[in-house]
Amino acid sequence: MNRWGDHQMPGTHHLFTVTRGLLRIATLICLFLIAVLGLALGAMTLAAAGLFQLPIPANEMGGLTMAQILGAGSLALGAGTICIALVAWMFLLASRIVDTASHGDPFVTQNADRLNHIGFLLLAIQLIGLAVDSALNMFPGKIRDHVSIGFDVSATGILAALLIFVLAQIFRRGSEMRAELEGTV
Amino acid sequence: MEIIVKLDDLLHDRRMTLTDLAAKVDITLANLSILKTGKAKAIRFSTLAAICTALECQPGDILAAEPGDQD
Numbered sequence: 001m002n003r004w005g006d007h008q009m010p011g012t013h014h015l016f017t018v019t020r021g022l023l024r025i026a027t028l029i030c031l032f033l034i035a036v037l038g039l040a041l042g043a044m045t046l047a048a049a050g051l052f053q054l055p056i057p058a059n060e061m062g063g064l065t066m067a068q069i070l071g072a073g074s075l076a077l078g079a080g081t082i083c084i085a086l087v088a089w090m091f092l093l094a095s096r097i098v099d100t101a102s103h104g105d106p107f108v109t110q111n112a113d114r115l116n117h118i119g120f121l122l123l124a125i126q127l128i129g130l131a132v133d134s135a136l137n138m139f140p141g142k143i144r145d146h147v148s149i150g151f152d153v154s155a156t157g158i159l160a161a162l163l164i165f166v167l168a169q170i171f172r173r174g175s176e177m178r179a180e181l182e183g184t185v
Numbered sequence: 186m187e188i189i190v191k192l193d194d195l196l197h198d199r200r201m202t203l204t205d206l207a208a209k210v211d212i213t214l215a216n217l218s219i220l221k222t223g224k225a226k227a228i229r230f231s232t233l234a235a236i237c238t239a240l241e242c243q244p245g246d247i248l249a250a251e252p253g254d255q256d
Contacts, residue, residue: 184225
């Protein structure tokens with residue numbers, strides 16, 4: 001039974017359906033990327049173990065050693081895999097929130113907890129970005145022209161995490177109000 | 186101080202069941218049951234008015250304040 005009943009705005013159902021579909025597609029894309037990065041990380045590990053040589057011409061190594069390239073590459077790939085896994089987890093949580101909004105009452109404590117998790121995941125991604133950025137700075141400068149994980153600390157990311165925490169508190173208060181209303185006859 | 190609901194006594198005096206009352210007022214049997222068993226956290230004026238009309242009584246006949254801790 002949909003508690004929102006007739007109070008939903010026209011088109012809201014379609015909005016939920018489209019959002020849920022997009023979130024599932026985004027999660028699948030993340031899983032695909034994790035698999036690809038995992039394979040690349042495996043190849044790096046095998047190359048580091050000396051099982052095969054990476055086909056990089058000596059004149060394109062820019063004075064860097066193979067160990068430096070493999071080290072920086074593995075670090076970037078590992079961090080990238082973790083970040084994408086966290087993003088997939090975030091999409092999964094967001095998808096569950098949309099599910100509750102679509103099928104019943106979104107103002108439940110579980111959604112407040114999910115939003116809190118999303119906030120922490122956003123912060124974790126920022127911290128991983130910062131840590132990997134600092135770690136890559138320890139490699140020779142030239143390597144940064146070729147290796148990047150594409151994540152770094154941004155004011156927008158921190159603000160997004162804070163806003164999600166605020167939203168989690170709003171949902172928690174909403175769930176309390178909903179519980180209070182349910183006791184009203 | 187806690188508020189108690191004396192709906193059970195009123196229904197008994199009038200030889201009415203909760204189902205009879207639910208049929209007379211626009212309130213579900215489930216909600217009336219919550220009210221009767223004292224599990225309700227709040228009551229709307231409209232609910233109180235509907236019950237008063239159906240049982241021909243005053244709000245004070247339905248509710249009473251007794252010493253004790255409120256949940």
